[in-house]
Amino acid sequence: MPSRMIHYLVAEKVAKRIPIRDRNRFKIGSLCPDMASRENGDKNVTHYIEITGENKGANWVRFAEVHGTDMQEDDLYLGVFCHILTDAIWFHDIMEPQIRS
Numbered sequence: 001m002p003s004r005m006i007h008y009l010v011a012e013k014v015a016k017r018i019p020i021r022d023r024n025r026f027k028i029g030s031l032c033p034d035m036a037s038r039e040n041g042d043k044n045v046t047h048y049i050e051i052t053g054e055n056k057g058a059n060w061v062r063f064a065e066v067h068g069t070d071m072q073e074d075d076l077y078l079g080v081f082c083h084i085l086t087d088a089i090w091f092h093d094i095m096e097p098q099i100r101s
Helices: 004-017 023-035 042-046 060-073 075-100
Strands: 049-052 055-058
Touching: 004 023, 004 075, 023 042, 023 075, 042 049, 055 075, 060 075
Parallel strands: none
Antiparallel strands: 049 055
């Protein structure tokens, strides 16, 4: 999983490229999912993790379905979405092919 610093830097880059009303809330949102506990499984909830058979990953589509309106009204949710997308890319493009194999 990317570090919090990576999430912050990705949020900085994204905020410079797309219109964000409240950059502070966006950046805070990009860090929020990692504030949950790993031990009790809360991190799977905050990251919208789904496990199907041998596959495990962040379901960013589900997050968008649940929080689409929230993302339009509050940049904090858009930041969380950015975090989940970053994790999905990390797992798909870096973790699975480069590290686990």
